[in-house]
Amino acid sequence: MNSRNALVRRTSGSRGTGETVAASPPGHDPGWWSLSPERARTLLLVAARPTITALAATVLLVLVVMLTTGTDLTSAPAAVAATWLAAHQVPLTIGRTTLGLLPLVPTAVLVWLAARECARAVPNRPTPVELGWLTGAVLAGPLLMAAVCLAVTGDAAGVTPLESSGPVAAFGWVLVLYLVAAAAGIGSRAWSSLCALVPIEIPEWAVLGARAARRTVLRMLGCGALATAISFFVHLSRLDGAYRQAHNFTDVLGTTLLSLLYLPNVVIGAAGILSGAAVLFGAGSVGLFGVTGGHMPVLPALIPVPEGPASPWWAALLLVPLGVGVLGGIELGRTSDDRPGAPWATLTCAALSTLTFLALAILGSGQLGAVGWVGVDLLMLVVLMVTWFGFGGFVGMVFARRFLTPAAPTEPAEEYDDDTDDYDDDTGDYEDDDYYDDDYDDEDEDVDDEDDDAAEYDDPAVEVDAELVEDFDDELEVSIAAPGSTDEPADDIVDVEVVESDLPDEDKTPGR
Template sequence: MSARNSLVRRTSGSRGIGETVVAPPSGPEPGWWSLSPERARTLLLVAARPTITALAATVLLVLVVMLTTGTDLTSAPAAVAATWLAAHQVPLTVGRTTLGLLPLVPTAVLVWLAARECARAVPNRPTPVELGWLTGAVLAGPLLMTAVCLAVTGDAAGVIPLESPGPIAAFGWVLVLYLGAAAAGIASRAWSSVCAFVPIEIPVWAVLGARAARRTVLRMLGCAALATVISFFVHLSRLDGAFQQAHNATDVLGMTLLSLLYLPNVVIGAAGILSGAAVLFGAGSVGLFGVTGGHMPVVPALIPVPEGPASPWWAVLLLVPLAVGVLGGIELGRTSDDRPGAPWATLTCAALSTLTFLVLAILGSGQLGAVGWVGVDLLMLVVLMVTWFGFGGFVGMVFARRFLTPTEPEEDYDADDEYEYEDYYYYDDDEYDDDPADDDPVEYDDPAVEVDGELVEDFDDELEVSIAAPGSTDEPADDIVDVEVVESDLPDEDKTPGR
């Protein structure tokens, strides 16, 4: 038995003798706007569940804070609306104070919830229409809640000194955040299907550079977090002064919680300082090469910020981003086809890493009342990070190509490449004799098949015939069935003419 005949695929157009063939339903195909009840229920959960969860947590937090501090509950709706907008990085203006520097922890949690819900609802083999419906569902709930919060803050402007933010800024931030959540959720489950929709082929070096950029960003953030922790313990003596405005245990707990919510902002600022860029505090700045005095809020989150004057050894910290870039280049030198004359994956890694930090720096900065604009110097951040990651990556890539053994590129496991086992029928290997003697070639007479009353002895292995059910007076159908002849190992005495 040949290996070709040990696996027979059953096609959707084939049928056997006596089987009833059901014709496909006639009529126009359903349009893109039609949804099955099950799919509509799934999309409704995607739109509602993250929004309801976030709203419930916001209401609970506001009520706990207001009851703890003894605040009148009449302003609770406005506080809930303002908290929802602040969690989505929408700047708020209270009286004459503008608060644009907002914590990133609530934003990250909301985006993660939406991305997880989106990933659960991605079909196995999605179509562009299905992905469009899914993206719309991810955006629908937050946009609706943002519209309600804008209306509430507008009505409360006459009761409390809270100005309603502009609709362009509010809806713009929500669109950007949840489009990113939808993209992350879809890519985590159907990356190969999304790539298939792209009209051009994505180069291998671009994919490898993107993967290396992800690891580079995580390494740099890890180094920044470690530097933040070390600086916190070095300046632990400032702890008493950071809580000097706290009058009781509730104030201490609130300031501690607020500092934890701002911790990602501090880590992003530390990454900027390690690259050589300065962190601006209004008119003041803090960097590796100098500290300019300015007005800084006294909160526990800013304890790790170094004080001046700058020490000469601080410049040694520039080796951190350089080392991160070299490590990424070594990986690309071993897994990609990069060479000194064509370092495309290395340059892609440096560009995407820098772009990621630019986006994080924009998210982690903003206006802070009377202090002014607080955040990393964006121009210096871009110039320095692309330099460290690009130059360091190039050095690491050249070192790996010359002194290290290249390895094969890693390939992601793709569930879409699996065979559909339910469409295949396997014969048991035990039914066949695996005796080596059977490997000798055996000549058989060409079998004969009766077609239209005549014996056909000479025909190819694959013959197209039309088969009708026994006893049927109808003419054979026009459907063609691919018949593959499987020659069984029959004894000589069982061979009869016509078989």
């Protein structure tokens, strides 16, 4: 049974699907273009399932909106195509108004779906060719759908006022988003194989810095979300004005849904404000050191934006990014065994955190019609965040080395060889019981030897030979009679013979 399970694991082509790959005939080396039917089916699902899911959700949303608002359904194909492109951050032009500030919730959901589908299809031991096929499958479906949507919006340009920004922007955004999805999906299952594709060796301090950067970004986003929630409740009196353009229940529901879709954009802007950078609204701006008036759209999502002159205590909020950087440095100082490499890990954490926020700020900003460009000041964001995270990280690292006890290093999980029968990847149990039985047998033998030695050398002056007599029931009985004992042997003892010739001279009694 163990050899059979080992064969199943060796032929397993995917962790999630459990597919098997047929063995190649002897002497036949399949080329990189050769795929088994099971593997081709898996790649087809990776290419089609996220795209079909996104298209179905888009069609449903457009139809619901059109039916509730009484819009003519003749423009439904163009609306579906434009909505699909907008979900992938492709700027749109509605009449003479350019809409580049698009919500991030649909984009995040689509990228997550593609990454999850990619992770399910990662083989157990992927080769570069297999990873290339998988990445191509992740990109194939969305790129094909982007071409169809561009063609539909181009044909409907004379009927509807919807236009896309062109094929370069459309294919560029789709390519970038789904490359990120492929990297995330493959990295979650085969990080070592993904790192092996890098032509240079990745040092340990770079890996530690990347992990610390992920935690730093999440903490900073959490602080931005908390600041958004607090400011929302402080300015709750503006809620009536945010819905003044909603005339019925459908308008209220649509405005609320639109605000929820833009919520990640607001959180990213709040994180930028906490770092000291300003959020621009065309000619106006909002920051910790000043608020400049400008035209802002009326949405419930923008209720947390402060108004009026900046208060002096707002500058104290700069301690938030500094504290996040210090906390990251403390973690690196406590967990890093490489003292010369810890400063480089701190710099890596600061650089990667800043680059991640720069990418998020670019995603969460854009042109918003007559308002103008809306988003975080990117130059100020980069300078301030790399300063807070870098300086704070060094302070935390030095503090941890001088005053805190180093944390116990966490050893990486062992990678079990698929060619052995010691571990079952599916059940999580050891299949080869001999792995433990051998050890226990050895221990039992050691205990038996110790017992035999104890019985033999308990009284050095006495040595007794016993005969093992097999009874009629095939049971072994052993009886040892001590010299000079008057007790009669048990009835079930067939025979016991004591050899006096082996006894010491002083224990021999005349007449016995």
